[in-house]
Amino acid sequence: MLAKANRITRGADYRAAVRRGARFTGANTVTYIRPNPDSSVVRFGFIVSKAVGNAVGRNLVRRRLKAAAYELLPQYSAATDGESGMDVVVRALPASAQAPWASLHEELLRASARHTNRSNTSRTPTSKGSVRP
Template structure:
């Protein structure tokens, strides 16, 4: 179970993450990830619409996604320890109702890994392109 500090609870935070976050699409989920400069923790949010199934199916999918997020959380926390927080919203697609937990875990973990690679690569390139005088290299 994700502790309260690791959950996105406000609608405005969901909207900001979905609208401005990087999108990582899988066969069963779509993950939106963004840096949150107002926070220093990793937070997760889940969107499971009625197209996934009835209430029982939706809750099962949401619980599986939460369990996958709980396992990915320590890796994300260690990468965000010195910087801004990370907000992740995971949208379950209708196909997610029929897949196993391991498949959902792979998609959540894969989205986190791709974001971390993109984030660390882009920050490294930015550091390389700026000289000590503040001029940009050609």
């Protein structure tokens, strides 16, 4: 289970991550990742709407996402620069109700890798006229 420090609890933080965060879409989830200079930890939030299913199905999906996030927490923490934290909001799509845990885990892992690659390439200095690989 995620520690309290690793959970997004305020609605304003959810809105900020969804509106201003980088979006990574998978078959079962949409992941929003936003740097958080106010915090030094990685925080996760989960959005599972009624479109996913009944209460039992939604809670199952939420528990699977939380377990995947807990396992990937060290990898997300390594992606930060150590000084500022990161807010990660995962929105479950209706297809996630039938998705196995491994597939949800893979999507969160892929989002982390894509975010790391995106932030590394955006920091690469380029001179005028040169082309990024």
